[in-house]
Amino acid sequence: xxTGLRYSIEIDQNKCTGCQACVLACSYHHSRVFxxxxxxSIEIFRDNKNGNVEVSIDQSSCDMxxxxxxxxxMQFCAIEAIKFIRKRKEMT
Amino acid sequence: MYNVAGKVARIDLSxxxxxxxxxxxxxxxxxxxxxxxxxxxxxxxxxxxxLSSENIITFNTGPLTGTLSPSSxxxxxxxxxxxxxxxxxxxxxxxxxxxxxxxxxxHLIIKGKADKPVYLFIHDNEIQIKQxxxxxxxxxxxxxxxxxxxxxDKKVRVAAIGQAGENLVTMACIMFDRSRASGWGGCGAVxxxxxxxxxxxxxxGCLELYHPKSFMDYNRMLWERMLNTNxxxxxxxxxxxxxxxxxxxxxxxxxxxxNMEDEVWEAEKTLKLxxxxxxxxxxxxxxxxxxxxxxxxxxxxxxEGKFAGQKLEALKTNVYRxxxxxxxxxxxxxxxxxxxxxxxxxxxxxxxxxxxxWAIDVYQRGLIDKNITDGLxxxxxxxxxxxxxxxxxAFRKGFxxxxxxxxxxxxxxxxxxxxxxxxxxxxxxICEQGIRSHKGWALGIMTSPIGxxxxxxxxxxxxxxLSPELGMYYFGVPTAGEPTVYEGKGxxxxxxxxxxxxxxxxxxxxxxxxxxxxSFIGPDDFANLISNATGEKxxxxxxxxxxxxxxxIEKAFNTLHVGFTRKDDRPPYKLTEIxxxxxxxxxxxxxxxxxxxxxxxxxxxxxxxxxxxWQTKECLVELGLHDVKSRIEKVNKFPxxxxxxxKVANK
Numbered sequence: 001x002x003t004g005l006r007y008s009i010e011i012d013q014n015k016c017t018g019c020q021a022c023v024l025a026c027s028y029h030h031s032r033v034f035x036x037x038x039x040x041s042i043e044i045f046r047d048n049k050n051g052n053v054e055v056s057i058d059q060s061s062c063d064m065x066x067x068x069x070x071x072x073x074m075q076f077c078a079i080e081a082i083k084f085i086r087k088r089k090e091m092t
Numbered sequence: 093m094y095n096v097a098g099k100v101a102r103i104d105l106s107x108x109x110x111x112x113x114x115x116x117x118x119x120x121x122x123x124x125x126x127x128x129x130x131x132x133x134x135x136x137x138x139x140x141x142x143l144s145s146e147n148i149i150t151f152n153t154g155p156l157t158g159t160l161s162p163s164s165x166x167x168x169x170x171x172x173x174x175x176x177x178x179x180x181x182x183x184x185x186x187x188x189x190x191x192x193x194x195x196x197x198x199h200l201i202i203k204g205k206a207d208k209p210v211y212l213f214i215h216d217n218e219i220q221i222k223q224x225x226x227x228x229x230x231x232x233x234x235x236x237x238x239x240x241x242x243x244x245d246k247k248v249r250v251a252a253i254g255q256a257g258e259n260l261v262t263m264a265c266i267m268f269d270r271s272r273a274s275g276w277g278g279c280g281a282v283x284x285x286x287x288x289x290x291x292x293x294x295x296x297g298c299l300e301l302y303h304p305k306s307f308m309d310y311n312r313m314l315w316e317r318m319l320n321t322n323x324x325x326x327x328x329x330x331x332x333x334x335x336x337x338x339x340x341x342x343x344x345x346x347x348x349x350x351n352m353e354d355e356v357w358e359a360e361k362t363l364k365l366x367x368x369x370x371x372x373x374x375x376x377x378x379x380x381x382x383x384x385x386x387x388x389x390x391x392x393x394x395x396e397g398k399f400a401g402q403k404l405e406a407l408k409t410n411v412y413r414x415x416x417x418x419x420x421x422x423x424x425x426x427x428x429x430x431x432x433x434x435x436x437x438x439x440x441x442x443x444x445x446x447x448x449x450w451a452i453d454v455y456q457r458g459l460i461d462k463n464i465t466d467g468l469x470x471x472x473x474x475x476x477x478x479x480x481x482x483x484x485x486a487f488r489k490g491f492x493x494x495x496x497x498x499x500x501x502x503x504x505x506x507x508x509x510x511x512x513x514x515x516x517x518x519x520x521x522i523c524e525q526g527i528r529s530h531k532g533w534a535l536g537i538m539t540s541p542i543g544x545x546x547x548x549x550x551x552x553x554x555x556x557x558l559s560p561e562l563g564m565y566y567f568g569v570p571t572a573g574e575p576t577v578y579e580g581k582g583x584x585x586x587x588x589x590x591x592x593x594x595x596x597x598x599x600x601x602x603x604x605x606x607x608x609x610x611s612f613i614g615p616d617d618f619a620n621l622i623s624n625a626t627g628e629k630x631x632x633x634x635x636x637x638x639x640x641x642x643x644x645i646e647k648a649f650n651t652l653h654v655g656f657t658r659k660d661d662r663p664p665y666k667l668t669e670i671x672x673x674x675x676x677x678x679x680x681x682x683x684x685x686x687x688x689x690x691x692x693x694x695x696x697x698x699x700x701x702x703x704x705x706w707q708t709k710e711c712l713v714e715l716g717l718h719d720v721k722s723r724i725e726k727v728n729k730f731p732x733x734x735x736x737x738x739k740v741a742n743k
């Protein structure tokens with residue numbers, strides 16, 4: 001078993017205000033368009049009834065905006081709820 | 093055209109017919125309030141009652157709606173105003189606007205009347221008219237839940253009316269995403285009159301930009317610029333309730349107290365309603381509207397007391413004023429419940445407060461008694477009574493049926509000297525803070541084409557105490573930051589008339605603009621964003637010209653449909669006769685002589701006639717509004733002097 005560094009984007013669900021700016025930034029990164037579909041690696045559901053925000057990131061399509069200095073989603077998060085995570089993980 | 097969905101839907105509810113036309117047809121008026129006001133002007137005949145099938149109601153997105161531009165999630169609603177019978181425009185936040193655009197439509201033009209209750213489901217370039225008999229009688233929150241269940245999609249965005257809209261209550265509004273209101277002009281009653289319970293949207297489309305990279309670069313710079321301001325830090329910390337609209341963080345700024353009798357509220361009451369207390373006692377999360385870096389919204393749980401278990405997204409400054417200070421009510425729980433009930437019934441807080449505060453005011457003055465109020469003992473600060481009146485108004489029960497007509501008509505109906513305590517502008521109820529002390533603010537409210545409200549020309553520079561240098565630099569008005577000064581305010585308000593129209597045309601929240609902070613989006617920023625998004629080459633001046641044009645179309649609609657003149661731009665009795673009791677602005681009121689001079693300056697800046705307050709032919713020609721000029725000519729509503737001048741010229 002080997003170990004190696006793994007990079008990923010994480011969004012703090014408790015901090016997120018549900019504004020969708022990161023979703024659009026991501027759809028722009030992948031396709032140069034704005035939308036809330038699977039053109040974005042991020043999906044956010046704002047539960048207006050209970051005040052919760054549910055966040056999911058498709059890590060397989062997220063390339064962490066390698067050509068950018070900072071991932072675009074982070075650049076457009078007003079409350080800094082998005083973090084660039086580096087973890088040592090087991091690799092098979 | 094780039095960054096538009098490309099389609100406009102015309103929906104005739106009488107025939108259940110849908111026709112599609114290209115958005116290109118309305119390019120001249122760009123979008124949002126621009127297209128909305130133009131459509132209302134062009135298509136609603138003077139003879140049409142606002143609640144008749146001849147009136148139309150339009151849902152309008154703007155060229156920036158649905159993009160990464162800050163706070164670009166607004167949806168504009170334009171229709172003929174139920175309270176004033178003039179024009180109405182108002183817009184709401186939430187997520188409906190972008191979703192409608194992603195679903196394929198930039199504008200909806202709804203006319204006619206369905207024979208039975210219906211709702212619209214708009215998705216993926218398609219419009220369905222669905223039966224809504226099972227939803228009739230339900231409140232806004234229930235309606236949204238039922239529609240989501242029925243369509244089996246929790247991501248559907250819903251605009252709905254509550255029972256107030258169904259019962260044609262004058263202050264009925266349209267609620268989006270449960271708690272976002274397009275509040276003005278009784279637009280909820282217009283939907284009710286058409287048997288239209290709701291509009292649901294779901295969109296999976298994408299928006300393409302003309303110049304994506306430049307658009308993103310500019311937005312990146314703008315977000316950074318905004319996030320580096322103290323204004324945004326304050327919003328992040330204190331939310332909407334920390335703004336000057338709710339007396340500021342410490343509650344020491346001008347307020348709206350007891351039917352706008354005063355601007356100073358007793359300290360012990362004020363302190364009970366500070367944002368910090370709401371934060372500690374009820375706040376469970378901070379929320380934002382679509383792509384909004386400001387995040388002024390908060391989610392509350394009420395865990396104890398009479399209304400324990402309540403969960404809601406609240407509490408805006410308007411609500412604080414309307415259901416708190418203006419009713420002299422310092423009970424947090426009652427105000428939060430009033431917030432919920434106004435959302436559920438679908439009623440605009442300003443005009444609802446105006447009629448309830450007036451009723452208490454005239455009852456306390458002995459002008460009405462229990463014979464009129466159905467036995468209700470109307471006391472200031474009675475939270476239970478306020479909630480009871482909400483219900484009586486929404487369902488038009490007894491005394492509530494009179495109040496449901498709005499403060500102007502209710503006072504006219506009851507008479508007995510109650511009329512002079514009715515706080516209204518052009519027939520629309522108002523509830524505003526600091527209106528005696530902040531002269532430009534007051535002028536913007538009185539001259540607003542929709543009948544009061546601070547979303548037309550009312551500037552915020554006085555509340556911000558903008559320095560003379562910055563006032564001069566941005567607006568050409570060195571007195572812009574001096575609340576009690578009348579001079580220069582006519583010019584200032586005329587500037588904001590056209591500037592705020594741009595934000596409403598673009599589809600951006602006014603909180604993200606110069607209105608709140610001059611580091612936020614200004615005319616040239618709007619021009620850059622719109623040019624890069626759509627491909628239209630524009631500068632700030634072009635946009636201000638368009639804003640002026642739209643404002644003049646709205647003014648013309650009022651002249652044609654109601655014939656408002658200079659006298660309709662004057663403040664109500666209480667503001668000129670009763671002065672502020674104490675504090676920084678003690679003794680201030682609106683002085684009629686100075687008001688008239690301010691109006692002169694305002695009309696002159698707009699190139700309107702000083703004597704009548706009407707538009708001149710010259711000003712309409714300069715703006716290229718030839719069709720507007722012809723319509724006014726037909727009914728002979730140009731200033732008399734101008735007519736004579738023309739006759740002489742013809743000879």
